[in-house]
Amino acid sequence: MKIWLDGGLRDTDAARVSAFDHGLTVGDGVFETVKAVHGRPFALTRHLARLARSAGGLGLPEPDLDEVRRACAAVLGANPVELGRLRITYTGGPGPLGSDRGDAGTTLLVAVGATARRPDTTAVVTVPWTRNERGAVTGLKTTSYAENVVALARAHEQGATEALFGNTRDRLCEGTGSNVFVVLDGELHTPPVESGCLAGITRALAVEWTGARETDLPLDVLERADEVFLTSTLRDVQAVHRVDGRALADAPGPVTAKAMRIFDERSAADLDP
Numbered sequence: 001m002k003i004w005l006d007g008g009l010r011d012t013d014a015a016r017v018s019a020f021d022h023g024l025t026v027g028d029g030v031f032e033t034v035k036a037v038h039g040r041p042f043a044l045t046r047h048l049a050r051l052a053r054s055a056g057g058l059g060l061p062e063p064d065l066d067e068v069r070r071a072c073a074a075v076l077g078a079n080p081v082e083l084g085r086l087r088i089t090y091t092g093g094p095g096p097l098g099s100d101r102g103d104a105g106t107t108l109l110v111a112v113g114a115t116a117r118r119p120d121t122t123a124v125v126t127v128p129w130t131r132n133e134r135g136a137v138t139g140l141k142t143t144s145y146a147e148n149v150v151a152l153a154r155a156h157e158q159g160a161t162e163a164l165f166g167n168t169r170d171r172l173c174e175g176t177g178s179n180v181f182v183v184l185d186g187e188l189h190t191p192p193v194e195s196g197c198l199a200g201i202t203r204a205l206a207v208e209w210t211g212a213r214e215t216d217l218p219l220d221v222l223e224r225a226d227e228v229f230l231t232s233t234l235r236d237v238q239a240v241h242r243v244d245g246r247a248l249a250d251a252p253g254p255v256t257a258k259a260m261r262i263f264d265e266r267s268a269a270d271l272d273p
Contacts, residue, residue: 114135131197
């Protein structure tokens with residue numbers, strides 16, 4: 001396995017990140033997960049634009065996106081996978097053992113791992129914790145993921161693959177690593193970014209390609225929605241067949257099935273939409 005670390009490909013056994021890296025000590029970093037199909041990244045331009053936005057939101061130096069592209073190409077070339085999870089991590093670099101940043105420069109790490117296509121349907125649970133729609137890092141894809149780790153573990157304990165959050169106003173927000181869509185009276189809705197959700201790449205494409213509406217929704221909409229589905233880089237569009245204890249019969253429903261078909265067709269036709 002070869003990874004890209006600070007300027008070149010390295011063997012994983014030889015690659016070393018400083019024990020004082022701010023991404024490790026205080027979560028001072030941003031990242032992107034990119035789907036790789038037959039050695040080619042999907043929607044890379046959109047992912048790199050979000051990487052830059054997230055870095056700017058944290059106050060990190062702007063990443064060299066040309067270098068990131070080279071790194072992605074090199075890693076995918078060195079590690080052939082049919083379907084892969086390409087991970088781009090960009091941190092504040094070595095720094096003090098506290099919140100202040102150092103001046104040693106940033107860290108760029110790119111790696112890929114093989115993955116399998118997700119099932120067509122899944123189960124989700126809601127969790128009692130909230131997303132803060134007014135937080136300093138709201139809407140940024142940062143490496144501070146401990147809250148998601150805890151919530152996802154709760155979901156797994158209950159036989160689900162995703163946990164859904166409300167925000168501080170008890171409005172539907174997002175999953176630990178996904179966006180959520182609901183069907184009400186035949187119309188497709190998803191929470192707006194003002195809810196505190198991440199502006200997902202797959203979410204944006206699904207909105208563009210299906211005409212879904214961005215709608216401020218109460219969290220309890222999950223108790224009455226006709227259909228529910230998730231979007232994310234590796235889920236694409238995935239139907240939900242159970243929310244907490246509520247079964248959604250015949251998932252994927254007709255609106256979800258259409259969205260799945262549209263996404264598969266459009267994403268196959270253009271790898272960098």
